[in-house]
Amino acid sequence: MLLKSFKGGVHPRYFKDLTSGKSIRKIDPPDRFIIPLIQHTGGPCAPLVGVGDLVKKGQLIGKSDKYISSCVHASTSGKVVLIDKAPHPILGKAQAITIEADGRDEGVKDFSKVRDMGEISPDEIRRKIEEAGIVGLGGAAFPTHVKMTIPENKKVDTIILNGAECEPYLTCDGRLMVERPKDILEGLGLMARAIGVDRAIIAIEDNKPEAIASIEKALQNTQYKIRDTKVVTLATKYPQGGEKQLIAASLGREVPPCGLPFDVGVVVSNAGTALAVYEAISKDKPLFERVVTVSGDCIKEPSNLLVRIGTPIKALIDACGGFKKRPKRLIMGGPMMGVAQTSTEVPVIKGTSGILALSGEFTGGREEGPCIRCARCVDVCPMRLLPTDIVRLARKARYEDAKGLNISDCMECGACTHECPARIPLVQWIRLGKMNIPKG
Ligand code: SF4
Ligand code: SF4
The missing domain is CATH 2.40.50.100 (RNA polymerase II/Efflux pump adaptor protein, barrel-sandwich hybrid domain)
Incomplete structure (x- = not known):
């Protein structure tokens, strides 16, 4: 079966088996x-x-x-x-x-008690998310209540649960999907209610079969059921969990350069965040x-x-x-x-x-050599940029020209650096270039 994916990307060694079978302690x-x-x-x-x-x-x-x-x-x-x-x-x-x-580890209240959430309103959900201090737990840490506030001129029809967890070694989201699937789905349902959508996609890479099975089983029995919910199995490829890559792979929609998911009618939230939303609302538990x-x-x-x-x-x-x-x-x-x-x-x-x-470098580590113009960095860039050309300009401090090559679109995924046979630290140069691009 041809699994859904995006253009570009790399296949690093994942090392997830070190922890993927280990229960949360x-x-x-x-x-x-x-x-x-x-x-x-x-x-x-x-x-x-x-x-x-x-x-x-x-x-x-x-x-x-x-x-x-x-x-x-x-x-x-x-x-x-x-x-x-x-x-x-x-x-x-x-x-x-x-x-x-x-x-004594004394709380302001007992956070283990689950209360009846009833017919909670979208405004109430957003308020509780804000009061609980919830942010995107995938790493970007963008405030979730802001993400759940859709601008008046935008129309959103789908929420995607990001269960890709594409970074090597990391398995915390995978384990949560195995151990807390029902609570994650309740959180997803609450977020869907907050933004007023009745379609959800749960996107998980195919290297997490246990998580896929666990979520599929739990789907049968949730309070905040979303009318149209499906689990989409994605090909294991880095950076599959990037929001734009996830939307392209699971929905076939392209977020425009400098655009955001809601520009194509989508909100993305990761599995850990959905769980935090559930706990904030059902247990009044802050993050x-x-x-x-x-x-x-x-x-x-x-x-x-x-x-x-x-x-x-x-x-x-x-x-x-x-x-x-x-x-x-x-x-x-x-x-x-x-x-x-x-x-x-x-x-x-x-x-x-x-x-x-x-004990060593994950990417690079050997001595840097000259660019051999192999274009591998171009082939793997999920944002369809020209990393080698951007870096050539950044090295010469030609930041205005680098801006013309859309340097700001770089999501700093490091796929180009990982693939470069000359071990050029491309992403570091691009990061420097991004910090120096003229405003406006
Ligand atoms: S770090 Fe930037 S330039 Fe390199 S592959 Fe990722 S998005 Fe492309
Ligand atoms: S992958 Fe490295 S060597 Fe190949 S073109 Fe890009 S920068 Fe040059």
């Missing part, structure tokens, strides 16, 4: 939490607590008045001991609230924990862990038995698009899907 909260006031796309939060204040799990502790932002909550009960710059996995350092845990894949050849016992936001990544590595050899690369996220880390003191944030400890 909850780890104990650490003694100290670092809760950054910026963990999302948009404006940073301002603290709502002061040093010395006592807080409880699930208490709102940071909020912004910007439209695009997402509030933050305490991940355990304890005392605020510092509000200052602290290690941040993406920004290096950023303003954060440090909480010393009191060991203070998530599942993280901890993997790589330097980790003793690669695992999928349920961890609190703000937990230093050292605690996750310890919960996996520590390092079995010294890592050369520590990465937050997947190896293709993740962010290199220099310290294990950085905290898990809302967008942390994985912690990888690798």
Whole structure:
């Protein structure tokens, strides 16, 4: 059977078998939490607590008045001991609230109780998503309540559940689809209600047969059933989970350059986000924990862990038995698009899907050679760009010319770098070029 896919892309080694069969394991909260006031796309939060204040799990502790932002909550009960710059996995350092845990882990309420959701309205769903501080958990961390607010001049007819999880090593979404399929589908149904659509596509790559079977079985029995729901099995290819690639593969619609999914009538949400929406609405539970894949050849016992936001990544590595050899690369996220880390003191944030400890480079690593004009980077680019030409211009600081080659459309997937036989760090040059392109 010819599986659905998109044009371009690569087939890296996936290494998912290290954790794909491992059930999600909850780890104990650490003694100290670092809760950054910026963990999302948009404006940073301002603290709502002061040093010395006592807080409880699930208490709102940071909020912004910007439209695009997402509030933050305490991940355990304890005392605020510092509000200052602290290690941040993406920004290096950023303003954060440090909480010393009191060991009681007392919540503002009991988050395990499921309430009857009844005939909840779209506005109520959006409000609860906003109050729970939910963002896209696939890594982009875009505020979900904003995504669920469709501009008046746009018409949306489909929601896609992104179950591709195309980055190597990562299996947290795959495990959630195996272990919590019904709750994910309830969350998807609630999001469909929020945006007023009655068509859903659940898109999963064919390297997750257990997740496909589990979702298909659970589809029979959900409260917020979407009239027209189908599971689409996609070919395993990177970056299948990119929103534009996912829409092209599962619906055959092309998002225009610089456009967004709702320009073609679609909203995309990942599996972990759907679960968070379900928990926010059925249990009034803010986003203070998530599942993280901890993997790589330097980790003793690669695992999928349920961890609190703000937990230093050292605690996750310890919960996996520590390092079995010294890592050369520590990465937050997947190896293709993740962010290199220099310290294990950085905290898990809302967008942390994985912690990888690798003994070598995943892409590149050998000495860079001259471009041999093989055009492999062009063939694999899912955005149909000309990476080699863009990089030639970026190296010469000809950013205006690079703009003419649509450098801004680059999604920084790293497929070109992965494929380049000359080991040219194409995506790094493109990232630099994007930062320097003239505005307007
Ligand atoms: S140019 Fe950008 S979008 Fe194209 S393959 Fe390279 S990183 Fe991906
Ligand atoms: S893949 Fe590498 S060597 Fe081949 S054209 Fe692109 S930049 Fe040049």
